[in-house]
Amino acid sequence: MPADGGAFYVNDFNLSDRAPWKKPTQLIPVSEASLPASAAWNGAQMPHITWAKPATEWFKMAFRRIRREVLARRLEKMVPVLTERGTIVTGSPLRLLEKVMSAPANTWGYAWVHGDQGFLGATPELLFRSQGRQVQTMALAGTAKPGGQEAFMHDVKEIEEHEIVVRYLVDRLSGLGVVQRDLRGLCQAGTLLHFQTNLSVQLRDAANPDQLVGELHPTPAVGCLPREEAWLEKLREYRAQLKVPGFFGAPFGFVEPGSEGICHMVVAIRGISWAGHQAQLPSGCGIVGGSAFDHEWRELRLKREAVVAMLGI
Numbered sequence: 214m215p216a217d218g219g220a221f222y223v224n225d226f227n228l229s230d231r232a233p234w235k236k237p238t239q240l241i242p243v244s245e246a247s248l249p250a251s252a253a254w255n256g257a258q259m260p261h262i263t264w265a266k267p268a269t270e271w272f273k274m275a276f277r278r279i280r281r282e283v284l285a286r287r288l289e290k291m292v293p294v295l296t297e298r299g300t301i302v303t304g305s306p307l308r309l310l311e312k313v314m315s316a317p318a319n320t321w322g323y324a325w326v327h328g329d330q331g332f333l334g335a336t337p338e339l340l341f342r343s344q345g346r347q348v349q350t351m352a353l354a355g356t357a358k359p360g361g362q363e364a365f366m367h368d369v370k371e372i373e374e375h376e377i378v379v380r381y382l383v384d385r386l387s388g389l390g391v392v393q394r395d396l397r398g399l400c401q402a403g404t405l406l407h408f409q410t411n412l413s414v415q416l417r418d419a420a421n422p423d424q425l426v427g428e429l430h431p432t433p434a435v436g437c438l439p440r441e442e443a444w445l446e447k448l449r450e451y452r453a454q455l456k457v458p459g460f461f462g463a464p465f466g467f468v469e470p471g472s473e474g475i476c477h478m479v480v481a482i483r484g485i486s487w488a489g490h491q492a493q494l495p496s497g498c499g500i501v502g503g504s505a506f507d508h509e510w511r512e513l514r515l516k517r518e519a520v521v522a523m524l525g526i
């Protein structure tokens with residue numbers, strides 16, 4: 214990480230880029246109002262994308278296999294990802310930066326554009342925010358049906374799915390310092406409602422953002438528990454088989470300019486990616502013992518619909 218900050222952390226889910234810090238030669242802060250002038254759209258219009266209905270077969274197979282491992286108590290949780298594919302018929306995805314700049318409350322906008330490829334979105338999930346030895350993070354997992362808030366608050370399966378992530382974070386962070394866990398709360402992000410638990414830790418020894426990424430990513434909100442190499446390998450296999458875009462679930466961050474080292478690292482979900490005219494819209498769902506296929510299939514759709522509504526695509 215550059216010592217004087219002012220750099221972005223961009224990587225894929227498998228952290229395959231060994232040089233993930235990208236320091237622009239020029240860093241220009243933009244606001245919603247100044248974006249059109251800085252972005253030089255060159256007359257580009259909002260994109261029109263036609264989406265193809267995703268096929269169930271491969272996902273269903275992954276779902277069944279994961280559930281079998283969970284019921285056999287070899288695995289506690291895993292998050293497979295389904296990707297809807299589309300064609301950008303007219304317009305440019307660059308224009309969606311406007312939507313990212315006006316992302317809903319309780320989300321962080323993120324975007325990375327390189328030539329005719331890129332990804333962008335607005336995520337409700339923070340991997341960590343760090344300054345010196347002070348680190349804040351959150352468990353974000355468990356999703357309510359629209360209008361189902363009352364039932365959600367007492368939904369044993371959703372609570373279990375969430376608490377698995379909390380337990381994981383407390384475990385990992387306890388090795389680094391004294392952890393404070395807040396009470397389980399709610400997070401309304403756009404059209405979706407989740408459980409959210411904030412956690413913070415005062416590090417015993419200094420750790421830079423790269424070390425914190427290595428320590429925390431992937432959390433079981435997008436990965437698996439136990440987070441052992443054999444299960445991570447299985448997860449990577451499912452992701453490859455299901456052709457999940459690399460950005461999905463990956464850490465994406467920014468370290469502020471200056472020597473303070475204030476770093477914001479989010480988990481890149483609720484977004485799209487594109488290469489040329491091909492667009493991808495992924496969503497994931499946590500599989501635990503109580504998961505049923507139809508319920509999860511619907512949750513995956515709700516998550517993608519939230520992205521479609523937010524980006525107006």
Ligand SMILES: C=C(O[C@H]1C=CC=C(C(=O)O)[C@@H]1O)C(=O)O
Pocket residue numbers: 292338353354355356407433434435482483495496497498499516
């Ligand atoms: C993996 C996603 O969401 C994560 C974040 C919040 C709730 C989640 C859930 O209830 O499964 C997921 O862990 C996604 O939006 O694709």
